[in-house]
Amino acid sequence: MVEPISSFKQNKTSSSNSIDNEEDSNEENEVRPEMPLAEDPIKTKPSPGSTLDNFLKTDEYRNLRRKMNLTLWEYVEQNDLNFVKKMLDPEIYSNFAADPNAKGLNDWTALHMASVYGYKMICLALIQAPNGADVNSRTSIQRTPLHLATLHNHLHIVKLLVENGADINLKDNENNTALHYASMQGYSQIVDWLLQQKPVLETNSLGRTPICLSLNYETYQTFLDYSKFLSVKLPETGYSRVVLGNTLLHNSREDYINKIIAKTLKKNNINDAKAFNERPKFQAKPKTKKLNEKFILPPSKVGPKDFRGITQLGKGSFGEVYLVEKIDNNQQYALKVLRKEKVIGNNLVKYAFTERNILLHISHPFIVKLNYAFQTPEKLVMVMDYCPNGDLGTHLAREKKFTEDKARFYAAQITLALGELHKNAILFRDLKPENVVLDADGNARLTDFGLSKEGTTDEQLSRSFCGSIAYLAPEMLKRSGHTRSVDWYLLGVLSYEMVVGTPPFYSPNRDQMFSNIQKADLKVPQFLSNDCQNFIKELMVREPLKRLGASKDDAEDVKMHPFFSGLNWDDLIKKRLPPPPIKPVRRAPKSISSEKMFGKLKAEVAQRIDGWSVLQSNKK
Structure with missing residues (x-):
């Protein structure tokens, strides 16, 4: 399963862009924020009297090259072809030109990024650069640009890479080729094109060939047509499939056994049992019902x-x-x-x-x-x-920072909200000022659950890589797995930003910021009260199990901290406490057409997603 580069956000800033990479796919996406383009990094010249050869051996030169590479990645990210070509041109920058093969987080190169985004002209510019990009460059989990272009369904990039020397038979650390991924995603057009290149149909780490992984009937049929047309016998692995009409059944004996094992390992879900017991019960209609009694139609759909x-x-x-x-x-x-x-x-x-x-x-x-x-x-x-009343990010931008009392009020409400999510086995994972909105009265409410995860347990480690770049927990960057404790770390980051004005480890340089998050000392300003300093420090302990809130008491543990001393939690949740004063957010009304919001309401072919509609929420 291929995961999104970033989740949908209402507001995008350079410090709060979100990324996500779910553990089911093991896809290792680099954090790719939308950042303002850097100025020309080549401002420092060799010192007078020094030779160019000597200068090329200095840390000063290496730092300049590093800045050039960072700037190149930013231009690639923004699909700016002219500046990408400029950064790569040795006639302009000589020895300082950016290196298209420079590796960033998780060994991603500029070509990996451009392949994920589907930027064909950027890919071509990188490949055709004087020191051309390596089309078979590997990430830390051995994925090539071809793997990533396939995962994101960019057939035009797949063709471009193969035409420029990409090896279609290269395997990643799970022994999957690009064809494996095209098949498991159900991208039948890419499967068809790759098969025309006559790939080697080998098995992956689980003993599956690409045809075994076919997501749907169309993909499966593409393999069968290929074998018939070229009279090629597809490799057999013992993994059986049955075609029922135009549906492909995953009916291997191994699938059934795995399902049985999974059910025995799964704990009973209290919420599922409650929902089942509270389901609407069928009641037989009385036999004395009149034949002419009117049938009352339910309310019409909301649309x-x-x-x-x-x-x-x-x-x-x-x-x-x-x-x-x-x-x-x-x-x-x-x-x-x-x-x-x-x-x-x-x-x-x-x-x-x-x-x-x-x-x-x-x-x-x-x-x-x-x-x-x-x-x-x-x-x-x-x-x-x-x-x-907007989000906390808007008010922080206006006020620069909050008083401790104001920050305490919002932190307390967020603590109760996170506690409720955790009780329902949900991780929020994207706590930041932009995802805390203020209602008409000025109370804080969590929003945007696009990166959240359901069905978690205290024992289960989630191995997703997700969050916003200035708000990533240490365990997220280490890929060591995380639990609900990650939300308490983020509460510490948010609390710090509310009383200081910036995230604790922020740096305009991404790599430096990630290094700060994992290694730098947490410096909490001395002008804050001892209780506030201690609250932030205990939440931001790098060891998840030693963090405030990591115990089985979860939110109750956080609520007991002296920072909240004297706060009446019962009055708070019942909204009896007056929220801090805020300056109202003004929005100029502008008529929005129905088609702009909802698209064309009459379509010849409409893709319907079953189970989505909710006519009326019954929540109070």
């Missing part, structure tokens, strides 16, 4: 016709957020739309459902509520409570 667009609140890679008004009652909502083409094309359906499920099933005063969910031919739609 695009019920909302009027007021203004756009935010925009992300996969959709937008709008302020809308429900026509029948003039109630305002935040309407989040995700483009199906992007969601399905990038295998983000699971993430969309995760967010929808959490918003639907969690009822808490400090977590946003989902009111409706529906879909149009082009969009998935979530209608949520509108919080008109």
Whole structure:
């Protein structure tokens, strides 16, 4: 399963872009923030009297080359072809020109990045550079640009790489080739093209050939057509499949055994049992029912016709957020739309459902509520409570930093919200100022659950790589696995930013920031109270098991810290405590057309995602 480069965000800043890489796929994506382009890094020249040869051996030169490479990656990320060519041109920069084969986090090169994004001209420029990019360069888990282009369904990049020498038979650390990944993703066009290049059909680490991994009937049939056309016998592994109509059944005996084993290992889910016991019971109608009794139809579906667009609140890679008004009652909502083409094309359906499920099933005063969910031919739609006072990021930008009392109030409400999520086996994993919004009264509420994870346990380590670049926990960067303790670390980072004004380990240089997160001493300003300093330090302990909140008491452990001394938690959750004063956020209304929000409502072919719609949330 290929995971998203970044989750959908309402607001994007250089310090808060999110990335995600789920453990089910083991795909190791580099953090790729959208950063403002750096100025020309070549400002330092050799000292007078020194020779060029001597200068090329100095740390000064190496630092300059490193800056050039960082700038190259930023231009690649922003798909700026002219500047990419400029950075690579030795006629302009001589010995200082950027190296297209320079490796960053997890050994990614510029070509790996361009291949993931599908930037064909950027890929070509990197390959054709004087010191051309290695098309078979490997990441830390042995993936080539071809692997990544395949995983992200970029057929035009796959063709370009192979035409320029990419080896289609190279395997990653799980012995998967590009064809394995095209097959398991169901990308039949890429499968068809790769088969035309006559690849070696070998097994991966699990003993599976590409045809064994076929996701759907179309992909499976592509392999069969290939074998018939060339009279090639496909390798047999004992993994049986049955075609039922146009459906491919995964019916290997091994699959059944694995399912049985998985069920025996899975603990009973209290919430599932509760939901089953509280399900609507069938009640037989009385036999004396009159034949002419009227059948009452349920209320009509909620859909695009019920909302009027007021203004756009935010925009992300996969959709937008709008302020809308429900026509029948003039109630305002935040309407989040995700483009199906992007969601399905990038295998983000699971993430969309995760967010929808959490918003639907969690009822808490400090977590946003989902009111409706529906879909149009082009969009998935979530209608949520509108919080008109903006997010903490907006207010921090205005005020530079908060008083301890103000930070304490928000930290306390966030603590209760995280505790509720953890009780329901949910990790938030993306706590930052932009994901804490203020409602009409000024109370804090968590929003944006695109990177959250359901069904976690204290014993189970999640091995995802996700979060926002200035808010990554040490265990996230180490890829050592994480539990709910990661949310408490992020509360420490957020608390620090609220009272200081910047994240604790922030640096405009990504590599330096990641190094700071893992190694640098945490310097908490002395102007803060001892309780506040200690609160931040205990939350940001690098060892997850020693962190405040890591015990089985979870949020109760955090609530007992002296920083919250004297706070009446019962009054807080019942909203009896007055929120800190804030300056209202003004938004100029701008008419938004229905088609802009929902896409074309009449389509000849519409991709329907079953199980999405929610006519009316019954949460209070």
